[in-house]
Amino acid sequence: MKFTLYMPTKVFYGKDCVKEQASEFSTFGSKALIVTGKSSGVKSGALKDVTDILISLSIDYWVFDKVENNPSLETVKEGSIIAKANQVTLIIAIGGGSPIDAAKAIAALSTNNIEPIELLTTSIKAPSLPIIAIPTTAGTGSEVTPYSILTAKQFNTKKNFYSPYSFPTITFLDYQYTCSLPKSVTIDTAFDAFSHLLESYLSVNNTQQSAIYAIEGLKAFSNCLHAIDDRNFTDEIRDQLLYASYMGGLAITLTGTTIIHAMGYSLTYYKALSHGHANTLFIGEYLRFNNQVVKEKIDNVLRILKFSSVTELETYFLKHVGEKPITSQEEINQFAKLAMTQGSVKNNPRIVKERDIVKIYQKVLLR
Ligand code: NAP
Numbered sequence: 001m002k003f004t005l006y007m008p009t010k011v012f013y014g015k016d017c018v019k020e021q022a023s024e025f026s027t028f029g030s031k032a033l034i035v036t037g038k039s040s041g042v043k044s045g046a047l048k049d050v051t052d053i054l055i056s057l058s059i060d061y062w063v064f065d066k067v068e069n070n071p072s073l074e075t076v077k078e079g080s081i082i083a084k085a086n087q088v089t090l091i092i093a094i095g096g097g098s099p100i101d102a103a104k105a106i107a108a109l110s111t112n113n114i115e116p117i118e119l120l121t122t123s124i125k126a127p128s129l130p131i132i133a134i135p136t137t138a139g140t141g142s143e144v145t146p147y148s149i150l151t152a153k154q155f156n157t158k159k160n161f162y163s164p165y166s167f168p169t170i171t172f173l174d175y176q177y178t179c180s181l182p183k184s185v186t187i188d189t190a191f192d193a194f195s196h197l198l199e200s201y202l203s204v205n206n207t208q209q210s211a212i213y214a215i216e217g218l219k220a221f222s223n224c225l226h227a228i229d230d231r232n233f234t235d236e237i238r239d240q241l242l243y244a245s246y247m248g249g250l251a252i253t254l255t256g257t258t259i260i261h262a263m264g265y266s267l268t269y270y271k272a273l274s275h276g277h278a279n280t281l282f283i284g285e286y287l288r289f290n291n292q293v294v295k296e297k298i299d300n301v302l303r304i305l306k307f308s309s310v311t312e313l314e315t316y317f318l319k320h321v322g323e324k325p326i327t328s329q330e331e332i333n334q335f336a337k338l339a340m341t342q343g344s345v346k347n348n349p350r351i352v353k354e355r356d357i358v359k360i361y362q363k364v365l366l367r
Pocket residue numbers: 036037038039040041043044067068069070071095096097098099101136137138139140141142145146147148149158177178179180181182185189192275276
């Protein structure tokens with residue numbers, strides 16, 4: 001057996017954990033920048049809970065609520081200017097993966113004298129500002145990963161940077177903050193979590209250790225399949241989805257993702273599909289492509305989710321997300337080239353060539 005485990009984030013999981021652990025906010029100096037989306041901080045209720053605590057602890061705070069879905073380098077630059085100008089000592093991320101990823105970039109830019117593009121091209125030298133992460137979606141697991149995925153016009157795609165300094169210092173996971181999510185976002189983000197669990201489990205980097213998280217998350221996710229069918233998200237189901245997402249974050253921290261993520265980015269960048277929707281389109285073909293090398297594991301996933309075949313699983317997922325985008329062969333060729341530049345391609349269980357990626361795109365988008 002051989003594995004490495006580094007996951008330094010302190011995790012508080014459970015209903016009302018933010019209020020119950022309010023004193024945790026007091027150990028990072030007296031100035032904080034809250035990084036959030038346009039509405040998620042308010043709708044989830046997390047922004048009020050946090051600002052009440054900051055006021056009670058006499059911590060000054062600024063709110064940067066301009067993070068868009070799939071955050072850009074320009075946005076994180078703007079956030080870092082505010083952080084530096086006010087000499088904040090703590091970044092508090094409230095929102096889905098977009099604000100949490102933006103917060104990781106802002107925390108790194110605040111202490112490293114570099115331009116945002118350098119986050120993607122060089123390694124981070126100085127430790128980032130500490131980050132407290134409070135997810136309001138149940139999907140990315142970003143609250144426990146070292147990854148930050150940014151939209152970079154310069155590369156015509158989304159690119160990730162990761163650094164041991166980008167793990168949030170503390171994360172608070174309370175399903176109540178996900179209850180205001182629209183049903184379609186609930187499903188898209190849940191399917192992103194599923195793809196993390198699946199890709200991690202099938203990854204060449206899978207270990208006995210990472211499989212514990214992946215299997216645990218798949219079991220939690222499988223408890224939610226009927227609720228997703230019924231669009232009936234009770235508190236219990238929200239809690240299970242958040243837990244599955246968190247397990248997915250732990251799992252990909254150890255293994256990375258594989259080609260589903262590499263292929264999905266172009267559908268978000270060029271076709272404006274949500275991240276979870278983009279990933280979901282590839283699940284069936286991904287399983288068929290990899291079946292010859294990881295059949296046992298795929299059978300195990302089918303068993304946990306109680307599907308009798310890959311086709312049945314695929315049908316379930318596809319019926320819950322939007323349409324596939326209209327795409328030309330030329331675009332597919334371009335997307336395949338871009339996918340091959342993603343580091344996650346090397347984690348795929350079966351060795352992948354550009355022509356394989358082209359074929360998968362064709363099967364998914366042209367048929
Ligand atoms: P998101 O882009 O953060 O948010 C999607 C939408 O949901 C936004 O419109 C957001 O509103 C809204 N929203 C969020 N929480 C809400 C709530 N509680 N109530 C009502 N609306 C709410 O979605 P996401 O899927 O969580 O994150 C996607 C990003 O994470 C992508 O960029 C993806 O590449 C990245 N990602 C990162 C990792 C990682 O390890 N770092 C892993 C996978 C994916 P606002 O605009 O108001 O916020």
